[in-house]
Amino acid sequence: MELREIEIFLVLAEELHFGRTADRLHVTPARVSQAVKKQERALGAELFKRTSRSVQLTSIGVQLKEGLSTGYQQIQESLAAAAAAGRTFTGELRVGYSAAWCGNLVVTAADTFRTRHPHSTIRFLNFQMDDPLTPLRDGNCDLQLTELPIDEPDIVNGPVLFTEPRALMVPAAQPFAERSTVSLEDLAEVPLIAVTNQPQYFLDLHYPHRTPSGRTIPRGPSATAWQDVLALVGAGKGVSPTSLRAARYYSRPDIVYVPFRDAPPVQYGLTWPASGNTPHVRAFVQAMLDAGGPLQPPGPAAGAK
Structure with a gap:
């Protein structure tokens, strides 16, 4: 799973709404839907229960969210630290x-x-x-x-x-x-x-x-x-x-x-x-x-x- 796909999954897991997720990430709702389907095919498991009225995480989706959140946060912090170091010359x-x-x-x-x-x-x-x-x-x-x-x-x-x-x-x-x-x-x-x-x-x-x-x-x-x-x-x-x-x-x-x-x-x-x-x-x-x-x-x- 690529970093962008992880980001899409985690934002959707937080928002539980395809439109709001797309707005936050500056992509289309179709792009969000395609990414989720790709992830589910790769994992062989359903991550979200989707109806016309709601989006909910499955038990596997909850497990994946908990496992990815900490690692993703560490990645973001490392990237931010590297960028700050690049702007601070010695x-x-x-x-x-x-x-x-x-x-x-x-x-x-x-x-x-x-x-x-x-x-x-x-x-x-x-x-x-x-x-x-x-x-x-x-x-x-x-x-x-x-x-x-x-x-x-x-x-x-x-x-x-x-x-x-x-x-x-x-x-x-x-x-x-x-x-x-x-x-x-x-x-x-x-x-x-x-x-x-x-x-x-x-x-x-x-x-x-x-x-x-x-x-x-x-x-x-x-x-x-x-x-x-x-x-x-x-x-x-x-x-x-x-x-x-x-x-x-x-x-x-x-x-x-x-x-x-x-x-x-x-x-x-x-x-x-x-x-x-x-x-x-x-x-x-x-x-x-x-x-x-x-x-x-x-x-x-x-x-x-």
Whole structure:
């Protein structure tokens, strides 16, 4: 006797009415009748006395009900316990981020996640901007919040959580520092400091070689870490694009953040290994989505003209 057939028998034994049994189980009365007849044929005994006015258990039906009830209840309790365990994650989840403002959102989401899954722990990982994919690929990170695009066959792109206006970091003594905005065409007039070791499609978007009209953008020194970019710009070696929010986190007297008036915003989204698309990861993704509200768009920031 299959589990569904046991369920039909036990509900009918309780209700003693084919219609009410069908309603409780969301099936038709005919389905209930077919199941009972199948059970009776298999057992070689009548389980119910049926008339046009009533349905009653036979003595064998009573005996079967008593024997099945305890076992069925145990099965239901075991299934419920397994489902609850599946929703309650344990162990450590390693969550990476690139920019400091991404880290703020990750920490906020972690509070939500730990409330929902108190037996889990979160380890935060801050990665250098020149190596965003290796930690995911070598198993040292379960998911991360980072600048997009990421277009790799072994990496899953989750939702874009927020976007930020793009700005240009310029030396405080550079003429651009006196402007209220800059244009992508202005990049042809100054050396551009870029980060190395990123995928080419990422570099083409964030550190282009030509302006929209086709003018060549000169290259300045390259950098492998964010602090190197700040040092090079502050020393007057060139300019570098970033999120306008960076002005709040990395205000320096030798650097000014000037908003672009015609550049696309910087997108930030979640990524994780295709081989690690686990319920644990998906639960944290949901926590990130739920925690997205506190991250407000940047207003006027220190050092921005």
